[in-house]
Amino acid sequence: IPPFFAVSPPCPPVPSPEYNGDAPTARAHGAVCAAGGTVKVYALKTNHMTNPLGFAMEQLVLTWKTECDTADFQESARVEIACDPDFQNPVHDSGRRADLDAIAYRPMPALALAPRTRYWWRVTVWVSDGTSAVSEPVWFETGKMGEAFAGEFITSAFTDRTFLLGHSFQIESARPVAQARLYASAAGLYEVSINGRKVGNEFLAPFCNKYSAWMQVQTYDVTDLLAEGDNALGVLIGDGWYKGRFGFDGGASNLFGDRTGFIGDLVVTYRDGSSETISTDGSWQAARSFV
Numbered sequence: 001i002p003p004f005f006a007v008s009p010p011c012p013p014v015p016s017p018e019y020n021g022d023a024p025t026a027r028a029h030g031a032v033c034a035a036g037g038t039v040k041v042y043a044l045k046t047n048h049m050t051n052p053l054g055f056a057m058e059q060l061v062l063t064w065k066t067e068c069d070t071a072d073f074q075e076s077a078r079v080e081i082a083c084d085p086d087f088q089n090p091v092h093d094s095g096r097r098a099d100l101d102a103i104a105y106r107p108m109p110a111l112a113l114a115p116r117t118r119y120w121w122r123v124t125v126w127v128s129d130g131t132s133a134v135s136e137p138v139w140f141e142t143g144k145m146g147e148a149f150a151g152e153f154i155t156s157a158f159t160d161r162t163f164l165l166g167h168s169f170q171i172e173s174a175r176p177v178a179q180a181r182l183y184a185s186a187a188g189l190y191e192v193s194i195n196g197r198k199v200g201n202e203f204l205a206p207f208c209n210k211y212s213a214w215m216q217v218q219t220y221d222v223t224d225l226l227a228e229g230d231n232a233l234g235v236l237i238g239d240g241w242y243k244g245r246f247g248f249d250g251g252a253s254n255l256f257g258d259r260t261g262f263i264g265d266l267v268v269t270y271r272d273g274s275s276e277t278i279s280t281d282g283s284w285q286a287a288r289s290f291v
Contacts, residue, residue: 039133040067041125046140054143054183054219057113062105064123064135071127079105081121085137091119096126115145116181116267143219144183151279153187155261156237156286165235165262167284173228178271182220187211188260189240194225194233208241211256226268233278235262236289 043065046052066074077100081092092107094100102125113119118141126132156163171177182199184192185206192199200220209215237260238244245251266278 038068039071039125039127039131041065041123041133041135042067044121044123044135044138046121046138049140051139053141053221054181054217055140056145057140057142058145059110060107060140062107062121062123064102064125066102066125066127066133068127068129068131071129071131073128074102074125075128075130076100076126077102077105078124079107079121080123081107081111081119083117083119085120085139087120087122087137092121096124113142113145115142115147116183117142141219144217149183149263149279150265150277151263152281153261153263154280154282154284155259158286158288159259162236162238162289162291164287164289165237165280165284166287167233167278167280169231169233169266169278171226171228171231171268175274176271177223177226178269179221180223180226180266180268182222182264182266183217184220184262184264185215185217186235186237186240186242186260186262187215187257188242188244188262189238190262191236192220192233192264193236194222195227195231197225199225204240211242222266233266235264236291237262238291 041064043063044050045063047055047057047061048063049055062079076096076098077094078096079092079094079100080087080090083089083091092111094105094107102123118139120137120139122135122137124132124134154165156165182192182194184190189204190206191203199222200218202218205218206216239253239260242256243254243258243260245253246255262280264280267275268278269275
């Protein structure tokens, strides 16, 4: 498995309707209402989540709330989606429209989002007294979205119990890290640590899967776990729903297979724009676990 692979172009542009609407009366995150109140646009969520990281986002559903003590309702709104928090590289602009639903706005046609990419969005709301306000920008970041792993599934000879997988790698001090993402899944259960610190706050990943048809892939922001110089990545593997024992009277084992395994890509992006991927391959080490 090669240690490097080409990263998808950052946030490719997507055709959007041309915006010909009126400019908002106040380009601010809170605008004063006619009687001295304040328009507030807040609680922006993507697919009912706040700043979600690593989801497929096959169909976006955007929601928000508006407050103004001197207006009765949202008169119209405009949603903008871009590749950057300054909205210099837009990929969608709804234009000012009276039919935008704050409960469930779906950009149509559905956006062709790129894998492993962060997008930013904001909404401008005009209320019934004619005042407007712009929300703070929020973001969502796509996962692999079906993109193939650079790595391969790896296992060990210790298939009769839980086991450990490990790999060491270097981060050069001359190349400051901008961000790092770990994309991972397993046949069985897994828990990852980097430099002795647990990755993520989840347990029993990758959760329930239909192994004959699909498996979930988790995305972790591990930027703060990396260090200059030597780094160690460890994975604890257990049987889980994949090959664990289930049922009464002794139960049944190996329901989906008889060998657990792990697959992962650690994508490190440097401040100079280059990137490196540390993937699962034959160079990883295995050992019996402490469990």
